[in-house]
Every structure is written in C-alpha cells, then in structure tokens.
Amino acid sequence: MQRYSKSSPPSKWSIVTLLAISLVLLGGLYIAWGPFLSAWQRLDGARHNATNFRQAKASITQVADLQLGTPRTITLPRLNIALPVTKGTYNSATRTWTIDREHAFYIPPRSATSTPVIYGHAIPTVFMRLSGVAPDEILYIANSKGQLLLFHYVDDTTLSPNDDSILHTYYPNTIVLLTCSGTYFQYRHALRFVYAGMQQSLLASSERI
Amino acid sequence: MYNKGMRSVITSGTVTATGAVILPNTGGNTLGTFLAYAAITIGSTALISQLTVRIVRRVYHV
Numbered sequence: 001m002q003r004y005s006k007s008s009p010p011s012k013w014s015i016v017t018l019l020a021i022s023l024v025l026l027g028g029l030y031i032a033w034g035p036f037l038s039a040w041q042r043l044d045g046a047r048h049n050a051t052n053f054r055q056a057k058a059s060i061t062q063v064a065d066l067q068l069g070t071p072r073t074i075t076l077p078r079l080n081i082a083l084p085v086t087k088g089t090y091n092s093a094t095r096t097w098t099i100d101r102e103h104a105f106y107i108p109p110r111s112a113t114s115t116p117v118i119y120g121h122a123i124p125t126v127f128m129r130l131s132g133v134a135p136d137e138i139l140y141i142a143n144s145k146g147q148l149l150l151f152h153y154v155d156d157t158t159l160s161p162n163d164d165s166i167l168h169t170y171y172p173n174t175i176v177l178l179t180c181s182g183t184y185f186q187y188r189h190a191l192r193f194v195y196a197g198m199q200q201s202l203l204a205s206s207e208r209i
Numbered sequence: 210m211y212n213k214g215m216r217s218v219i220t221s222g223t224v225t226a227t228g229a230v231i232l233p234n235t236g237g238n239t240l241g242t243f244l245a246y247a248a249i250t251i252g253s254t255a256l257i258s259q260l261t262v263r264i265v266r267r268v269y270h271v
Contacts, residue, residue: 031246128237183242188232
C-alpha cells in the first residue's frame, strides 16, 4: 500500500514541477534581462567612453557657453539611441506631459535659473537604454541653428514624480535627460550631461541628421 | 572626481522644489513586469507546496 502511494504521484507531480520551474525561469529571465543588459552596457562604456570622448573632443570647436537653440535630434551613439526631438508641453489641468513612443520631448528652461530638460519613455525605441550610461558617455544634439552640440555624461539621480526640483535647478552648460526607472517605473531618473562644444567637422551635415 | 564605471549622484546646483508640477510619466511595460512577477510567484508557490507535500509524505509515511 505504502509502495503504491509512493510510486503513483511522481508522474503527475513531474509535469506540474516542470511547469512551475518554467514559470519561475521565464519570469526571472524577464526581470533580470534589463538589469543584466544595463550592467553589461555600463561595463562596455567604462572601457571605451574615455577614448571615444577624447576623440570626439579633438574635433570640436570650443564655445564658451552653451547656446542650445531648439533641439531637433538627440543621439547617443554607443547606446544606439537616435531620436527626433519635439517640444513637450504640460497640461496643468490633467497634470500630464505630452509624450509618445517615437520622440524625445524638450522642456525649455523655465527661467534664467533653470536647466533644459529632454524626457522620453523608458521603452526600447526611446530611452530604455539610458540605464546603461557610463561616465563620459557621448551625447549629440542637433539644433535648429544647424549646429551639432557635444555633451558628456557626468552624473545622475533618482527622483519622486512629485519632486520637480530638476525643472528649477540651474546647472551651467548642462542638459538633463529624464526617463522613468524602478520595477514599476515609479521613479524618475535624471541624467546630467555637460556641454563640451560644437563639433566643427559635422556642422555642415547636421541638417541631415 | 568619480570612479570610472561608477554612477554618482547630482549634488550641486540651486534646488527649489515647488511640487507644483508632476514630472513626465515615462514608464515602460508595466504589464510585462506584472506578468513576470506573477509567473515567479505562481511557479515558486507550486514548487514549495510540492516540496512540502513530499516532505510530509516522507516524514509521516502517508
């Protein structure tokens, strides 16, 4: 009797076990893939960014202060991010910003003591790969004046959605990129990029970007 | 000065938080995250319950 009860259940249990293990593995892979990719990109960036930035800086024209103009495109070559930029507007009645799944959005400085911000969705086609940013990450912005501006990443912070201090904080010669972070995208991730100059060799072709 | 490969935190600047404006909601695929956590929860619960049943059977010979 004891032998019967021991031998019959395993075949039934093994299918359930297989299913349970598959669920855990698939869920774990989905959750772990993003952080793994980010860590890999940060490692890659730490190895190559300093050299890439030195090379990019070699061909720029030093300009004393940032004259941003109106951004048209934003490009982070190593992270494979290249997006058109459009103006982001705030609806104070619904307390929401304009956003879509194809553009980055520009918030001009609200006063002389605030910093321009560009925000976008944390999805693969927009800013998801920003989590893989590493020191000296190169950022290009082509503006309405036909200039190609070079920036490099310096630091970042995580904010609550209700903390709008980033829109009222002045960082000289800086642009801030903003996207969502957290398991359920409950935080806002602000990344600071400092201006390094205009890339002279690409000025003529910047209109095509 | 920061360490290469390490991320630091914005510490400088004049901060004036007014709280009047909500920052843009730039969230990604929350449904996918929810489903992944649901799969992990269901799968691990099933595994733990099976393990518990096996231990109880072995200990109490039922």
